[in-house]
Amino acid sequence: MPERHILHIDMDAFFASVEQAANPRLRGKPVIVGGNRSYRSVVATASYEARAFGVKTGMPLGEGLRLCPQAILIPGDTAKYADTARRIFTLLNDLSPAVEVFSIDEAFIDLTHVHGPLSPPAPPMGLPRRPTFGGCPGSVADPVEAAYLMKAMIRHHFKLTASVGIGPNKLIAKLASGLKKPDGLVWIPQAQVQAALENLPVDELCGIGPRTKGHLLNLGVTTCGGLAQIPIRLLHQKFGIIWGDLLHKMSQGVSESPVVPYTQAPEAKSMGHSHTLNHDARDREDIETTIQMLAEKVGRRLRRDKMQGKVVTLVVRLAGFETFVRQEVQPAPIDSGAAITQAAMAIFDDMGWRGRPVRMLGVSAGALTARGVRQLELFEEERGERRLIEALDRIRDKYGERAIAPATLAYSQVWDDHYALKGHGRLTPRAVIRESPPEADPLLRGES
Amino acid sequence: MLERIHQEIEVGAIFKGHQTRPVWFIWNKRKVPIQEVTYTWSDREGKARIQYFAVSDGANIYELALDCHELTWHLLRVYSDG
Known part of the structure; x- marks a missing residue:
């Protein structure tokens, strides 16, 4: 059975980057997307130039502006971001039928059953063509080639950058995309998963929040390598059977969560x-x-x-x-x-x-x-x-x-x-x- | 500086295939030539599709909206330095 190739694509500072793409005068400047200055909203996204001053997503807008008073505040425009995201996901869907929309600026793509080569040689002007799958029966698409192609298409069509992580499952792909931002590309093949996790702080894994991190700290666990050493019975005692099992698997870099195409997403519970x-x-x-x-x-x-x-x-x-x-x-x-x-x-x-x-x-x-x-x-x-x-x-x-x-x-x-x-x-x-x-x-x- | 305008305006545009490219608009009795369409996106208001354009005249950035149902154009916002 071939190794699964899951890509996680994460748009860099998405809302702020869209504003910078739409308005060239904002490029290279600290930009905060949030509410109106008179509104008490939170920072929806900050450009990397604003992040350099410590501005973070989710912090109160007033605090963001105190950290970076020279930041240009742009009122968020949901329609602009949603339409851009929809068009990006449509592009990704040309690459693989299995695209799971994780949030407005993130998606998982399963390349396991996509055959290469993904696109003909680059056309004149160096612009990427839209890829086609099934181009060469029998050969599985090269995930790195696919990632480069996706990044190039997004940059060409939207003037935006994305960071891509590749891994044998969604957990590792998401971890990989966060390791090098912005505009990064990191591949963690199955053979390197254990080494990548050994010294990784536990809260770098998607799903481990501050509360779980605190409980693990009480057990003396700070890294995924440390978590892997904890007997599963102890995890069951502390976290229950389901969450204990899941934590044990996560520490090994194992995730069985499938990539669910957005056309098959379950109905909302609320x-x-x-x-x-x-x-x-x-x-x-x-x-x-x-x-x-x-x-x-x-x-x-x-x-x-x-x-x-x-x-x-x-x-x-x-x-x-x-x-x-x-x-x-x-x-x-x-x-x-x-x-x-x-x-x-x-x-x-x-x-x-x-x-x-x-x-x-x-x-x-x-x-x-x-x-x-x-x-x-x-x-x-x-x-x-x-x-x-x-x-x-x-x-x-x-x-x-x-x-x-x-x-x-x-x-x-x-x-x-x-x-x-x-x-x-x-x-x-x-x-x-x-x-x-x-x-x-x-x-x-x-x-x- | 971001200024909200929300004003119906007259726009000269080229319609080719499914593409629309505004080339000038009249605002405050002045004809503003569009040098670059920097970004486009769309949305719906009821049955009407609204096509948005961020455009530059080389000095300022303007946000235009085309109501594809009523074929009216609006100048929504202007972004200028200072």
Whole structure:
């Protein structure tokens, strides 16, 4: 059986690099992508020039700007990054049918069954052609050649760099891509896995976080080599059978996790949204408006995927970063923004808030089930509500997410703040002054 | 300096195959020649596909948006030094 060749591709400082590609004046300068300067968001990404000053992803924006006051702050543009990522993943899909999207800027590619050579000799101008697989039956594609080709294509089409790791499995490939950044290429073949892990700090492995690292430190373990020496029975005692087994395998560089193409990715177990407020909210009305906005977005996603949620979860982060997470099982699965708002507000009212300033709110729906065949609402009021929701969805399908909203939201600051940062609704708002009765409107009659 | 504009504008563009290349636009009664399209991306607003262009006139960077459904252009943002 041939050795598996898994590639992990990690875009370098992705959001900041996209901004630098779009705007040549930003190249070579410290760039922080985050919220607006007046917003209390976090650093989404910093360019390598900003990282040199200690700016890191996830740190509060204010702290990032204190470390690097000369940094140029760019408000994040989700649409720009998501579209770039989608096109990059499409390119990678030309190389192998097995591309697993790990995050917006990371993917795993299984080359095991891809045959080479991957592309004809480079065409004039030195530009890479799009590769084809199956070019030479019987010979497995050279993973290093494939990695160089991917990097060249991404640089050519997007002016972006990526770091690539190659290994016999996802664990080692991800480790390898992080060893040399930016623009790196590291291959750890099976024969070198043990040597690569021997002195590696345990938290360099994907999946080992600060808590596990702390527990391992209590056992005197700091490196993967040290972890490999711990008897598996002791790992079972400390971490349980499943996590103990997994840790033991990880210490040997073993991972059986398959590369799951994004077309076969399992359905989401929950759907949620969160929002960091522009200023700490002390007013119940502000909190309710924010929860309503998040609930409307969750409901919309549920309906689009024809799902319903039986559990509603509310996350409340106070000004001092104290965070409360509470959930409540609903009597029946729900998918409307109004029902999710009602459930989330009931949770909020049970939390004993006592007017403390709120920094961030999150709402999600879990225990998802397919809505399937259209459910019959028993009462006229419910049927009317369902017709209204369906009409609103048709309007949003046609004109965009910001085209229509409950009046309490449409004129709220939180709605404007949220969409200003997400980049939606940037063109002229479309509004129609109605003089005809609703039944004359094809949208409300169900015609689009 | 990043300035939000959000203004409908007139744009001269070349449409060839599936490619669109803006070549000039009029803003503040001035015709701005586009020297380079530095980046493109797209998004949807409802049924409308919105094509975005980051363009340079050699001095500033402008972000233009083409609503492919209504065939209208907007100048969204301007990035200039200073």
